[in-house]
Amino acid sequence: MTKQWIAGVDLGGTTTKIAFITLDGEIIEKWEIPTDNTDKGKNITRNIANSITEKLGNLGQKKDQLLGVGMGAPGPVDYKTGVILNAVNLGWHDNFPLKDYLEAATALPAIIENDANCAALGEMWKGAGNGAKELVCVTLGTGVGGGVITNGKIVQGMNGAAGEIGHITVIPSGGAQCNCGKTGCLETVASATGIVRLAKEVLAKPTMAGELAEKYTANGYISAKDVFDCARNQDVLANHVLDEVAFYLGLALANIANTLNPEKIVLGGGVSKAGNILLKAVREQFERFAFSAVRASTKLTLATLGNDAGVIGAAWLIKEKIES
Incomplete structure (x- = not known):
C-alpha cells in the first residue's frame, strides 16, 4: 500500500x-x-x-x-x-x-x-510563509479575508471569528457600505470589487482622460487588473486608485503588525496577482505607519501557492x- x-x-x-x-x-x-x-x-x-x-x-x-x-x-x-x-x-x-x-x-x-x-x-506549511510560526495571511479577492498564525497555531478567537481583517474599519466616517452591514471596512477599498468601485468614482469626474478612461469607455466596464495594468503604464487615474488602495491596506497591515509583530505578512488572492506594483506601494505605506521595531522585523511578501x-x-x- x-x-x-x-x-x-x-x-x-x-x-x-x-x-x-x-x-x-x-x-x-x-x-x-x-x-x-x-x-x-x-x-x-x-x-x-x-x-x-x-x-x-x-x-x-x-x-x-x-x-x-x-x-x-x-x-x-x-x-x-x-x-x-x-x-x-x-x-x-x-x-x-x-x-x-x-x-x-x-x-x-x-x-x-x-x-x-x-x-x-x-502558505505557512508549503508556501511564502516558509515555516514561519508568526504569520498573517491576507487574501485579497472578491472580498478580503485573513488568517492569523501565532506560535504555529491559527488564532481562533472566542467563537471562530478572529482574523476578519477585511472588516477592520479604515474609513471611520463616510465610507462605502460593506456586505457585513458596516461602512468603511478594508474590504470596501482593497478587494477586487472595492478597487473597481474606487476607479469608477474617479472616472465619474469630468474631464478625466488617459488609458484607464479609454478602457472604461471602450468596454463599458473595468476590472481591478485593468487598474494595475494601467498603473504600470503610468496612467494618472490608475496610479491615483493604486495609491488610495495602498494607503488603506498599508495602514491596516501596520496596525495588525504593531499588535502582533509577525515574522511575515503574506498577501494572497486574485488581487495579489498584480505583483510588485501593489506590494511596493503597500510596503511604503506600511513602513510609514508601522512601529520602528515592527518595521525592522516584519516582512511583507506575496503568496506563492495560488489556488x-x-x-x-x-x-x-x-x-x-x-x-x-
Whole structure:
C-alpha cells in the first residue's frame, strides 16, 4: 500500500476545490466540482463525498487510503465543534454542524476551519510563509479575508471569528457600505470589487482622460487588473486608485503588525496577482505607519501557492491532528 493521503477541501460558494495530499504536503491529485447550494445546501457534503469516492476509484485506491478530510469553509467556524456559524451563501442555516455532516457523508474523520485560515496554514506549511510560526495571511479577492498564525497555531478567537481583517474599519466616517452591514471596512477599498468601485468614482469626474478612461469607455466596464495594468503604464487615474488602495491596506497591515509583530505578512488572492506594483506601494505605506521595531522585523511578501493554498492548509489540519 502506498503512503496514506489526506483529502483537502476548499469549499466556495460557486466551486469546491478538492485534492489528495501526502503528509509531506505533496499534491497527488486535484480537481474541482460545482458547489450545489440549492435545497438549503443539503447536497454539498454528499457531492463532496461522492466525488472523493469516484476519484479514489479512478486512481485504483480504496477509502482506507485516506487519513481524513480537512475543509476550509467561508465564514466564521467554531473549530472545536466544526459548526459553521454563518453560511448564507451556501444555503445553510446559522450554526450548521458541517463537521458532523461531512463525517457522515465520507465515513472519515473531518476537521473544519475558516477558508482564509486554511490559506494561511497552507502558505505557512508549503508556501511564502516558509515555516514561519508568526504569520498573517491576507487574501485579497472578491472580498478580503485573513488568517492569523501565532506560535504555529491559527488564532481562533472566542467563537471562530478572529482574523476578519477585511472588516477592520479604515474609513471611520463616510465610507462605502460593506456586505457585513458596516461602512468603511478594508474590504470596501482593497478587494477586487472595492478597487473597481474606487476607479469608477474617479472616472465619474469630468474631464478625466488617459488609458484607464479609454478602457472604461471602450468596454463599458473595468476590472481591478485593468487598474494595475494601467498603473504600470503610468496612467494618472490608475496610479491615483493604486495609491488610495495602498494607503488603506498599508495602514491596516501596520496596525495588525504593531499588535502582533509577525515574522511575515503574506498577501494572497486574485488581487495579489498584480505583483510588485501593489506590494511596493503597500510596503511604503506600511513602513510609514508601522512601529520602528515592527518595521525592522516584519516582512511583507506575496503568496506563492495560488489556488492551492486552501486545500493544502485544509490537509495540514488533519496532519497536525495526527502528529499532535
